[in-house]
Amino acid sequence: MSPAGLYLHVPFCLHKCAYCDFVSYPYFSALAQAYLEGLRCEVSWWRRLQDNSARFATLYLGGGTPTCLPFAFLEEIFNLLRQSFSFLPRAEVTIEANPETFSAELARRLKDWGVNRVSIGMQALRPEHLRLLGRGHTFKEVVAAVDACHRVGLTNINLDLIYGFPGQSLADWREALRVAVELGPTHISTYALELEEHTPLGRQVAAGKISLAEEEAVRAMYLEAIDVLESRGYRHYELSNFARPGRECRHNLGYWRLLPYLGLGPAAHSFWAGKRWANAPALPTYLDLLSRGLSPVVEETVLSSEDARSEAMILGLRLRRGVHRSWFAARFGVVLEEVYGPVLQRLQQQGLLEWEGGWLRLSREALPVANQALLHFV
Secondary structure, three states: OOOEEEEEEEOOOOOOOOOOOOOEEOOHHHHHHHHHHHHHHHHHHHHHHHOOOOEEEEEEEEEOOHHOOOOHHHHHHHHHHHOOEEEEEEEEEEEEEHHHOOOOOHHHHHHHHOOOOOEEEEOOOHHHHHHHOOOOOOOHHHHHHHHHHHHOOOOOOOEEEEOOOOOOOHHHHHHHHHHHHOOOOOOEEEOOOOOOOOHHHHHHHHHHOOOOOOOOHHHHHHHHHHHHHHOOOOOOEOOOOOEEEOOOOOHHHHHHHOOOOOOOOOOOOOEEOOOOEOOOOOOHHHHHHHOOOOEEEEEEEOOOOHHHHHHHHHHOEEEOOOOHHHOOOOOOOOOOOHHHHHHHHHHHOOOOEEEEEOOOOOOHHHHHHHHHHHHOOO
């Protein structure tokens, strides 16, 4: 099989951000210990199900905030994964981090544990914007975290940035981009704020206390990110992601290229041997199932040929180079135009799709409305 990706969801944070809809819990030692025992059970359960021939090209620890865990817990997790799974030489190993949980000692230990890529949640620049978003760090701590990584040789760094939140102007966004670039990351991810009503910030918007940015303002910020970052040498390789040449996130590329991946932990998702499945999202349920010797999986789907083709288009067209005609034919045994001819013709006439050297991709005009365009392949 193709080299796969391994994802671990670490569901702990020091506190929950005002916009966050991810599964996470306040860290305390007893709950983290229970999580670690549950993770051991899930790893054992998975290894009983397959022949252990899988080799992983990437490992990604996300959350939550993995770096809020004590060093001893993190070391146990890395030891468990290294002892239980086979990784290719020079595998990409990423950990997500919030600046307030970072330190020079953590950077040194991450390097020792084999981490070679760090994704830091900068999110915003101005103090009032960080407070609005419920972030627990200052920009000074972002600088310190990046510096700590560089000092130990962890130079493959991503910075996450958010735009389109209440009170943010185009000038604010332009300044955040400029300062982020000056920190020298190899990768920058930019995300338009999307709110669920049950989040603290979502409730404020629903109550009319604050307003989200207008659609045209969000569009302008997105296009500004493309122009600024490309002018500074970052390649826009995916709708929300920019990288120095050769520094694209290999783990996430696996998702977009429909490669297999295994997800561990509560709320983790997997794609393996033509099936997608999801673990129980709530940590107590996840732990209860595993403690009784049961699978933590609560949802499973076997992809039909039609489903697989649809996913290949929706995910592949997120990449700026798009989907290659010959790859699609080799993967599915059918010519792309035979399956999606009318859709392709309609979107090309609307100026949303274009061909270049066998690659079908979204046009620049389509980028701000990419989700609407991709819905045509559902």
